[in-house]
Amino acid sequence: MSYRRRSKDELAARVARDIPEGAVVNLGIGQPTRVANHIPADREVLLHSENGILGMGPAPAAGLEDYDLVNAGKQPVTLLPGGSYFHHTDSFAMMRGGHLDICVLGAYQVSTGGDLANWHTGEQGAIPAVGGAMDLAVGARETWVMMDLLTKQGQSKVVAACSYPLTGVACVKRIYTDHCTLACGPQGLMLLDLVTGLSHAELEQLIGLPIAS
Amino acid sequence: MIDKIAASVAEAVAGIPDGATVMIGGFGTAGIPNELIAGLIEQGATGLTVVNNNAGNGEQGLAALLKAGRVRKIICSFPRQADSHVFDALYRSGQIELELVPQGNLSERIRAAGAGIGAFYTPTGYGTDLAKNPDGSSKETREIDGRHYVLEYPIHGDVALIKAERGDRWGNLTYRKTARNFGPSMAMACRRTIASVHELVPLGGLDPEAVVTPALFVSRIVEVPRQPVQAGGFIQEVAKR
16 A cells, blocks of 8 residues: 555545535634634634634734634634624524534544544543533534544454444544545445545555445 | 612522532632632531532632531532642532533433423433433433433522622622523522622613523522632723723
């Protein structure tokens, strides 16, 4: 196999490419936050933040931070003209009520059927924390995952059944990884694209599961 | 004359009993009622159940309340953070009980208490470990129009400590940016709501179209100075005035 994996920015750009004009999008904390940097300037997308922002803008310049204006990751952000603030219960009603078009989340594991595990490793002594992950996973019209395909030990994070505790059942529609883009759901995995130099058969070998084309 | 204004934080938080369920607003650096939490520590109530999104950061605010040994149980969505060492130590040594709730369920359970709802079915958490009761039994579920839901009950509070931006002697409140977060729902859910504001204005001084928390949800209101760098502070606009 001779291929180069997508860098974090290439992966973020790949996700951004699929976000259509006019979409209302929630980007989860961690890697998904990076997607905002790759949405083309001529494409108008409304970013939602769970703590009460619609129309969230980029991070402020150094020295202009306003600590009353932070994102879900608790970092200072800005508000675009036209943006609005609302309280938490309304913000989660936007999710649960199906008013968000897309949310992009990180993951420990995703199953072929779209089960998501991203909140807890279940390790002894680990302190669990869930935040808004479960609400986002089941609330948005489309839940997309972006993650490295393989763990540091080389095991596939796309699995037949999640071994980590679930965040949501059958909620993920697409999986964007450093190797490939996959659709998942009741019909199993389907290949949408893969990096140059990697073959379909080689990808199936890495994941250990059949992938329809 | 209705006058909910307390002359000091100590006066505002007086009488909070031991064993009370105390809701505390705030998310990240925004909307944490630090002065009221400091007042609660000073006031001395103990054996508290605290409802907050997190479980304290660093050594200040909620973390200081935990460190003082006043909290028996915490109901929150995201206790584990880089600087949540006070909570982590208490939890690992079994000195604090944790009820972990998905953030939207937390917020909706608070709202439900304030809105007189007996319980509600939510899709969030269905099929996960958080659809279980503390004793390990499963929460009630129901399939409605082909979708699966979990039955969740309201969280009622004795006292809410929230941070707003402006208020008047009736208790009307406006907020600033994302400092609004849990404030409006917590104000509804508690028998007694204590709000700190950065500015008290005369009646009529708030645009009625812009009032977010109407007066009847607020019991006491106290003015505290802006803290330019910490939670609730803001640098630019203070400087411009």
